[in-house]
Amino acid sequence: MAITCANCAAVCCRLEVPCIGDHDIPEHLTEYDGAGYLRMRRLDDGWCAALNRAEMNCGIYARRPLPCRELQTGGPDCLAERARFAAESG
Template sequence: MTSPDRPDAANCSSCEAVCCRLMVVLQPEDAIPDHLTTYTPEGLRVMKRGEDGWCVALNSVRMNCGIYETRPNVCRRFVMNGPYCRAIREDYSRSGAAAHALHESNT
């Protein structure tokens, strides 16, 4: 079992904010200001992402959510260091390692 004391445990104050790079599909009950949202080609209302790929609500200096008190319901269900959090971080680490290996093989 992963504990917050282990170095591989997620901690929002020192994480790479991988969850803030996921597509957040908004529900009708989410009261998110329009300037923070956009629509997919399929018509789903989602949180906007900046050019860096992070959610526009993320304060990248403080590494926290700028709308935490009113964040979307799906974000509220994303539990720090929970199973989904750990799985997303593992996939992200694996894809980063794969991209690094591909870059090295092309140079």
């Protein structure tokens, strides 16, 4: 099956995402890590707090942080997360 975000459960949205560079991300969707760096907040189940759970796509797409913009569909991080999710799902 072709690798496309259209048939993926947004599994890259479980990665830790640092809020680097200029951004306009709603504050309540972010948090500081132990070292004092701002990152996207994640829910107890691991998914990013900005994820639209009904559609399983980004709820702040136009304002999403730089790492999310740069993550390549079919690239190493994408493939690793898809494989991890598939292994977890059995």
